[in-house]
Amino acid sequence: MKDIFDVAGRCVLVTGASSGIGRHAARMFASRGAKVAVAARRTDRLDALVAEIIKTGGQALAVALDVADGAAVEKAIDTVERELAPIDILINNAGTTWSRPILEHTPTDFAKVIDVNLNGAFYVAHAVARRMAAREASLPPGGGSIVNITSVAAIRTMIRTPAYNASKAGLAHLTRMLAMELAPHRIRVNSIAPGLFITELSQDYVHTERGKAMLAKIPMGRAARDEEMDGPMLLLASDAGSYLSGAEIVIDGAVACAR
Numbered sequence: 001m002k003d004i005f006d007v008a009g010r011c012v013l014v015t016g017a018s019s020g021i022g023r024h025a026a027r028m029f030a031s032r033g034a035k036v037a038v039a040a041r042r043t044d045r046l047d048a049l050v051a052e053i054i055k056t057g058g059q060a061l062a063v064a065l066d067v068a069d070g071a072a073v074e075k076a077i078d079t080v081e082r083e084l085a086p087i088d089i090l091i092n093n094a095g096t097t098w099s100r101p102i103l104e105h106t107p108t109d110f111a112k113v114i115d116v117n118l119n120g121a122f123y124v125a126h127a128v129a130r131r132m133a134a135r136e137a138s139l140p141p142g143g144g145s146i147v148n149i150t151s152v153a154a155i156r157t158m159i160r161t162p163a164y165n166a167s168k169a170g171l172a173h174l175t176r177m178l179a180m181e182l183a184p185h186r187i188r189v190n191s192i193a194p195g196l197f198i199t200e201l202s203q204d205y206v207h208t209e210r211g212k213a214m215l216a217k218i219p220m221g222r223a224a225r226d227e228e229m230d231g232p233m234l235l236l237a238s239d240a241g242s243y244l245s246g247a248e249i250v251i252d253g254a255v256a257c258a259r
């Protein structure tokens, strides 16, 4: 029987692959036979990840990328398509945050996060979508797939991170808009809203009083395990999700239910 979750031979671009959720996703796709392009700014980490994937028989390419630089995004995606393969799946994951009481926030603090999480995510999705649309007929049977990584902060707000909340809510809405306009081009666009995964982004926060209080409020009583991202991500990325577009999968141990 055909495995509808099969991604072997597909080309996946993962942004923000130098740590956390992105690095885990790159390993997961590579272990299932996908060709994986890993992008971020810390290239030493990307090189180590590529070496690890190649050692286990996989195919991978490291690409230096600051997603906030629109021209650099175009060049990086051309490199992936020239040196690895045309992109079938985008895991649009690069993200950052900045936490400070709202009255101490500066316009620069706000803009830096928006530049990466919203503008950067748009530059990458747009550049990949244009290339996918240009080869519509040769996209996988279930279409090209763009998976934007948002956050539960797109659904319910957290204090001290105004740009993070706004950028993720913006990206969630952008996902739905792109889903509508790109559907005729056989491109699906969905989002995953993670709750708490322990990564470089969150590891300091979970030890603060506010972080401990947040953990205590998770109905499942714990943070997510890295591999709990795999099933939802594969569903959206593979032909198993061929009629899914504009959807949001919340992976949060039921925390967003408590509004």
Ligand SMILES: NC(=O)c1ccc[n+]([C@@H]2O[C@H](COP(=O)([O-])OP(=O)(O)OC[C@H]3O[C@@H](n4cnc5c(N)ncnc54)[C@H](OP(=O)(O)O)[C@@H]3O)[C@@H](O)[C@H]2O)c1
Pocket: 015, 016, 017, 018, 019, 020, 021, 022, 039, 040, 041, 042, 043, 065, 066, 067, 068, 093, 094, 095, 096, 116, 120, 149, 150, 151, 152, 193, 194, 195, 196, 197, 198, 199, 200, 201, 202
């Ligand atoms: N961890 C959680 O609990 C959680 C919850 C909700 C949502 N998320 C989202 O999940 C995504 C991954 O976060 P994570 O938890 O895995 O955090 P992480 O471990 O800090 O990873 C963030 C990744 O984004 C990359 N990045 C940051 N700025 C970038 C830029 N300007 N250009 C290119 N890459 C950039 C970083 O690479 P370089 O620094 O090497 O560029 C890194 O690889 C983010 O979008 C985050 O908002 C995480």
